[in-house]
Amino acid sequence: MEKIKIAIVGIGNCASSLIQGIHYYDGKKPEEAIGLMHWDIGGYSPSDIEVVAAFDVDERKVGKTVDEAIFAKPNCTTVFQEDIPKYETEVKMGHVLDGVADHMSDYDDEYTFVVSDNDPVDIVKELKESGAEILVSYLPVGSERAARFYAQCALDAGIAYINCMPVFIVSDPVWSAKFKEKGIPIVGDDIKAQIGATITHRTLANLFKDRGVKLDRTYQINTGGNTDFLNMLNRDRLDSKKESKTEAVQAVVGERMDDRNIHIGPSDYVPWQDDNKLCFLRMEGRTFGDVPMNIELRLSVEDSPNSAGCVIDAIRCCKLGLERGIGGQLTSISSYTMKHPPVQFSDDEAYENVEKFIRGELER
Known part of the structure; x- marks a missing residue:
């Protein structure tokens, strides 16, 4: 071949x-x-x-x-x-x-x-x-x-x-x-990514929806030390990146979230991390009886x-x-x-x- x-x-x-x-x-x-x-x-x-x-x-x-x-x-x-x-x-x-x-x-x-x-x-x-x-x-x-x-x-x-x-x-x-x-x-x-911030966030958001949990607020904050994160310190270059990551999650939550209640995007450049990316994710929701719950997750992956x-x-x-x-x-x-x-x-x-x-x- x-x-x-x-x-x-x-x-x-x-x-x-x-x-x-x-x-x-x-x-x-x-x-x-x-x-x-x-x-x-x-x-x-x-x-x-x-x-x-x-x-x-x-x-x-x-x-x-x-x-x-x-x-x-x-x-x-x-x-x-x-x-x-x-x-x-x-x-x-x-x-x-x-x-x-x-x-x-x-x-x-x-x-x-x-x-x-x-x-x-x-x-x-x-x-x-x-x-x-x-x-x-x-x-x-x-x-x-x-x-x-x-x-x-x-x-x-x-x-x-x-x-x-x-x-x-x-x-x-x-x-x-x-x-x-x-x-x-x-x-x-x-x-x-195969198993990265976006796919993990989507999976959890879909889990909330399928299990009848109302997702009220969520954030995804990422840090890394490669040229991608250094480049993204210029926030003027981030419009399409932020939209892309945010819409990937919005697409699976069911009822669209208000912009104030969803924050997804790069956060900071940490040189010593090199190509390792850290994702800090939080999801706040309400379960049976309108009782609040939340998930916090830390994900570490080699980005490339x-x-x-x-x-x-x-x-x-x-x-x-x-x-x-x-x-x-x-x-x-x-x-x-x-x-x-x-x-x-x-x-x-x-x-x-x-x-x-x-x-x-x-x-x-």
Whole structure:
């Protein structure tokens, strides 16, 4: 079986975890494959993915081969697969646009982006020449212009697009129509974790609803020490991120909560946490007899491997979409792996829809 050829924009922690995972699972048997939601999707295993093009703007990554760049600063995620084969694919200079927040320059180079002075390459030309079938976007939160630029590049190159960041491309009917017209599948927006803050919050909110408990107030506060959390210190870049995370929970609570009673979003940057993310979650409700109760939860996860477990399924489902000639939104895998998909389903429904899509029983 031929490899699924992907391009990646943003060779940060998330890309590092994904690429490590591709090689970590290579040669393993299904029963040995811990940490996967699916071993086989349409005949493709995790190691059937090949990175044929890569783009970044950091001088420590541009010009390096992919196997070198994924371990370059400011990346700080766990290294669970040190043995990465030598890549021929070189990281090319991308377009900065609004991808780097001004305040990032106030921090030590070890923790922030150091923008290369190389000229940006012709992205569409690189995508076409590489033979990439899918462009995976790992742009920083708040990169509104950059997200749309790279989505247009995917369109112009005639390849599929997976939007892992919280700018609304796939869930935007205008963008969706563009990809549908060209017969190109898209998956997005804003990647979930396998077991992260959003999926845990959704599960508990759904439990409250199913067990007849009135949810009155809730918050979800997150801290971390990677560039994502440093970037999000600029609150002006958080509108779409906060909306994405909040709507993911609002979608399952039943009766919509008043904005004052639900707070979900990043809280602070703690450098020593590196890629570890801490979630502090509180839910206040009323049970039988209008009697109050509450839940408090602390969740600690390594952020980037947690997201890679979803992306590795999104890529393979997107490949099935290409093989089946589907254009536009892939609603099943989007609702299963993304916080702000074009259609919100309960997590049980999303899981069933993905299984049906993989078997070819559901079109999207």
